[in-house]
Amino acid sequence: MDPQGGHYLNKAAVLSGLGAARMFQLLLGCTIMALVAHGAGFSATYGTFCMFVWCFCFAVTLLVFALDVTRINSCMPVSWDNFTVAFAMLATLMYITASVVYPVYFLSSQCPYEGCEVRNYRIAVTVCSSVCCFAYGAEVFITRAKPGHVVGYMATVSGLLKVVQAYFGCIIFGALANDSQYNRHIPTQYCVVVYSLCFAVTVVVVALTVTGRTSWLRFPFDRFVVVYTFLAVLLYLSVAVVWPIFSFDRKYSSPNRPDDCQRGKCPWDSKLVIAVFTCANLVLYFIDLLYSQRIRFVSQSHA
Incomplete structure (x- = not known):
């Protein structure tokens, strides 16, 4: 128990709209990385950028979620609310960019030389990345300033x-x-x-x-x-x-x-x-x- 009589774990970080948005972000981020590593693949500068976006956003979101659940965020030398909403906005922009760049350079109407299975994986990556834009956008919407x-x-x-x-x-x-x-x-x-x-x-x-x-x-x-x-x-x-x-x-x-x-x-x-x-x-x-x-x-x- 903490000095104020509360629990060590912050249930609101999970059982809330914000918690649901972050868990959805983690689920989609993990799915994207698994699809890319398993069959979709990436190459060159543009592919490396997209993979960096997905890995970076997943890692920071996981850290934010863990610190919020364990209440350790109160010990961080930052303004937590300012940090999380700024990162959510940045992640939204990065995901939008990756969701445009990846299909432009890696997705075509015809099957690549690797086979149609690779194209299907890349379609799945594009869809998951596009949906994840809305997950991060939802966090921005939830935490935005209200009258x-x-x-x-x-x-x-x-x-x-x-x-x-x-x-x-x-x-x-x-x-x-x-x-x-x-x-x-x-x-x-x-x-x-x-x-x-x-x-x-x-x-x-x-x-x-x-x-x-x-x-x-x-x-x-x-x-x-x-x-x-x-x-x-x-x-x-x-x-x-x-x-x-x-x-x-x-x-x-x-x-x-x-x-x-x-x-x-x-x-x-x-x-x-x-x-x-x-x-x-x-x-x-x-x-x-x-x-x-x-x-x-x-x-x-x-x-």
Whole structure:
């Protein structure tokens, strides 16, 4: 028994909607890894990425579930609620990516040379991975901020958007590293600086929140978030104009995809991915700015 007279094990971590979502995540994650290891298989960079996603999310979910059931999470040097909702949001995004990448590169309408049984395994992997997206999304939905409830910053719309922004930043960096030819022009190098700066600050905001160290800042955290988000909107707005000009204008590059461009190793494709996710992140930072203002206003009205 603990000092408060409760049980050592936390029954609510199992007998609740959140517990059910996590057990479903573990079941699907274990099934996916077993199917891949048994017959579906994986190869090359894209397959390794998908396998990393499934193994990483399974391992962290198992750790979160075990710590929550045993109540050891109260001894962890992190803000537990902020950490779990941030990870659930990240896992949702990673699973969505893997659920798209795996069938694109490993699933076809015709049976591969390994046989139709391998294709069936890969279909099962794709289905399980897609369903698991909803399992992690359900955890985000359950733990999100609700009217009248006091929650951590990461459970708010602004906090969840920070995770998405950082993840989109990772996709941009991946495309930059895939022969994007960003070093040909100084303006595109400026774009890389903007991506790096915004990504770094966003990660710092998430890290400070998850570790419960927002008090380390010498000024109010909500004000810092609003000011940074406003600057990020301006920076991304400039990049959303500069990058397409120097990537697709005839004066600096090619507006159309070259015919001899190899799939997966085409600079034009990388530039397009960067342009799309730049615009996506610009929209996210703008929405984040609106919600950050709202959070700051509410906190002041209750002060």
